[in-house]
Amino acid sequence: MPSREGELRSLLAVRSDPPFDLAAVDPRATPGLPPSVLLDGDPKGWSRSAVAAIGGSLAESQNKLYASAKVAADPRRVLLVLQAMDCGGKDGTIRTVAGALNPQGLRVVAFGPPTDVERRHHFLWRVAQAVPPAGAIGVFNRSHYEDVLAARVRGLVPERTWQRRYDEINEFEAGLVSGGVTLIKVMLHISADEQRERLLARLDDPAKRWKFDPADVDERARWADYQAAYADALARCSTPAAPWYVVPADRKWYRNWAVATLTRETLDGMALAYPSVQFDVPEQRRRLAEADETGAVPG
Amino acid sequence: MPSREGELRSLLAVRSDPPFDLAAVDPRATPGLPPSVLLDGDPKGWSRSAVAAIGGSLAESQNKLYASAKVAADPRRVLLVLQAMDCGGKDGTIRTVAGALNPQGLRVVAFGPPTDVERRHHFLWRVAQAVPPAGAIGVFNRSHYEDVLAARVRGLVPERTWQRRYDEINEFEAGLVSGGVTLIKVMLHISADEQRERLLARLDDPAKRWKFDPADVDERARWADYQAAYADALARCSTPAAPWYVVPADRKWYRNWAVATLTRETLDGMALAYPSVQFDVPEQRRRLAEADETGAVPG
Numbered sequence: 326m327p328s329r330e331g332e333l334r335s336l337l338a339v340r341s342d343p344p345f346d347l348a349a350v351d352p353r354a355t356p357g358l359p360p361s362v363l364l365d366g367d368p369k370g371w372s373r374s375a376v377a378a379i380g381g382s383l384a385e386s387q388n389k390l391y392a393s394a395k396v397a398a399d400p401r402r403v404l405l406v407l408q409a410m411d412c413g414g415k416d417g418t419i420r421t422v423a424g425a426l427n428p429q430g431l432r433v434v435a436f437g438p439p440t441d442v443e444r445r446h447h448f449l450w451r452v453a454q455a456v457p458p459a460g461a462i463g464v465f466n467r468s469h470y471e472d473v474l475a476a477r478v479r480g481l482v483p484e485r486t487w488q489r490r491y492d493e494i495n496e497f498e499a500g501l502v503s504g505g506v507t508l509i510k511v512m513l514h515i516s517a518d519e520q521r522e523r524l525l526a527r528l529d530d531p532a533k534r535w536k537f538d539p540a541d542v543d544e545r546a547r548w549a550d551y552q553a554a555y556a557d558a559l560a561r562c563s564t565p566a567a568p569w570y571v572v573p574a575d576r577k578w579y580r581n582w583a584v585a586t587l588t589r590e591t592l593d594g595m596a597l598a599y600p601s602v603q604f605d606v607p608e609q610r611r612r613l614a615e616a617d618e619t620g621a622v623p624g
Numbered sequence: 625m626p627s628r629e630g631e632l633r634s635l636l637a638v639r640s641d642p643p644f645d646l647a648a649v650d651p652r653a654t655p656g657l658p659p660s661v662l663l664d665g666d667p668k669g670w671s672r673s674a675v676a677a678i679g680g681s682l683a684e685s686q687n688k689l690y691a692s693a694k695v696a697a698d699p700r701r702v703l704l705v706l707q708a709m710d711c712g713g714k715d716g717t718i719r720t721v722a723g724a725l726n727p728q729g730l731r732v733v734a735f736g737p738p739t740d741v742e743r744r745h746h747f748l749w750r751v752a753q754a755v756p757p758a759g760a761i762g763v764f765n766r767s768h769y770e771d772v773l774a775a776r777v778r779g780l781v782p783e784r785t786w787q788r789r790y791d792e793i794n795e796f797e798a799g800l801v802s803g804g805v806t807l808i809k810v811m812l813h814i815s816a817d818e819q820r821e822r823l824l825a826r827l828d829d830p831a832k833r834w835k836f837d838p839a840d841v842d843e844r845a846r847w848a849d850y851q852a853a854y855a856d857a858l859a860r861c862s863t864p865a866a867p868w869y870v871v872p873a874d875r876k877w878y879r880n881w882a883v884a885t886l887t888r889e890t891l892d893g894m895a896l897a898y899p900s901v902q903f904d905v906p907e908q909r910r911r912l913a914e915a916d917e918t919g920a921v922p923g
Binding site: 385388392395396416419420423424426427428429431433435464466521524525528531532534535536537539542599600602604606609610612613 | 901
């Protein structure tokens with residue numbers, strides 16, 4: 326989906342010219358934000374209202390997408406791919422943005438470390454099975470990109486294997502696009518400082534402590550390696566048909582608004598509509614009126 | 625889950641003594657509703673607020689359920705089964721009640737007519753695959769009960785086949801319960817008149833017209849047969865371990881509140897809690913504080 330001038334998509338998309346530089350993206354920035362928001366002094370409240378309003382628009386588009394598949398065999402579907410460092414806000418984004426959608430017609434899939442069975446298959450095998458069906462909106466919490474991120478940084482496969490994967494991913498995604506999938510690939514970009522604050526907050530809150538894993542602290546030692554791996558993945562797999570967007574994510578309220586807006590722009594760009602029906606409306610109205618109290622249709 | 629005195633579960637559960645009589649349930653009734661609600665004159669507004677408040681409680685319980693499975697290998701999960709005549713409000717209930725939950729950890733599955741592959745299997749084959757994993761909340765939009773409802777009324781299988789299915793369903797569900805599944809089986813009970821009004825409303829609204837199927841009018845001719853099939857299914861498959869609830873559903877605002885309340889009571893009855901963690905919190909806090917700007921941990 327090519328983005329249009331003036332859209333947030335156009336501001337946040339990863340491009341190759343000039344060469345993409347992840348380190349130049351400030352995780353506290355707020356690109357595309359209406360300038361009045363920061364001046365008004367209540368960006369969180371503004372974001373909540375804005376996301377709620379966008380959510381209504383998303384839910385209506387979702388309904389049209391679902392209807393088109395159901396009665397008009399429209400093959401289209403949407404897949405939001407979320408990647409981030411630990412504490413980057415994937416869960417919160419799903420709760421807020423996907424939470425505004427109708428749970429029917431929504432498929433959230435979280436990808437953890439591959440199981441023994443998955444490990445015996447090609448790395449895209451489990452991903453292909455999780456692609457949303459026609460009419461649905463899918464969300465990937467982590468994705469096949471972990472196979473060029475964690476797998477590379479932690480040395481889980483030889484370099485020649487992960488080097489090959491960028492092309493494999495591009496070919497796989499091109500196939501998805503041909504099959505009617507509109508991809509929205511979003512990296513939630515946080516700083517190392519913000520991650521530390523969020524890990525500390527997890528330790529402090531009994532409702533969040535279970536999400537803390539001591540191994541996450543060890544992973545922080547590989548921060549620079551992960552940033553380099555992200556930079557490569559974003560640069561090598563941001564294609565015109567399936568661009569990557571980098572969302573500065575140190576500010577949760579901006580992140581929620583930005584992901585909701587990217588999703589709305591993408592759905593708007595699909596020009597969805599309710600399908601026309603194949604029956605005669607007045608005739609059906611007459612048939613219903615003729616039915617008696619118990620529902621029996623005469624004749 | 626045995627229900628407690630004073631709970632809505634206790635009011636709406638299908639019991640065998642005295643023998644269950646579906647025809648005696650008024651689809652416009654509002655059992656368990658706080659008496660002030662109808663007097664106050666804004667039941668819809670009241671229901672919206674009440675469901676929003678209940679939704680917060682559901683989301684917190686869901687979070688505890690998810691956390692317990694994730695870090696403490698708790699096998700528990702919840703499955704809400706929704707059955708109703710066409711236009712009975714399954715979709716609206718899912719949008720409203722399941723919509724209050726975190727989409728991550730929620731699995732909504734709609735059962736249509738079985739595919740060719742599914743038809744070559746036992747009728748419970750596809751159902752077993754759709755059972756939510758530990759920690760999740762599943763919602764079935766229609767279910768294995770169609771195999772003793774539509775299959776019976778439309779004569780899709782011989783009587784000896786569907787007669788056998790009640791016991792098979794009870795055994796299957798008993799197995800689910802043993803495996804950690806808490807079932808909430810809800811029939812949304814509407815009148816034939818209300819169905820006609822809703823079908824007419826579908827025809828009138830361009831955003832809903834696609835949901836209309838002329839075959840639904842033909843199905844109305846079998847209303848009495850469906851009611852009889854429902855009455856049998858509810859009576860024969862309401863067990864102490866997996867009771868059926870009948871929710872009067874002509875009033876959408878009551879229906880939403882009732883299903884939300886049944887779900888809340890069930891989750892509350894599970895005594896969910898955040899799991900305790902297996903690491904030393906002060907030590908982890910110290911490790912995080914030692915990490916430098918780039919996230920590198922000394923030593």
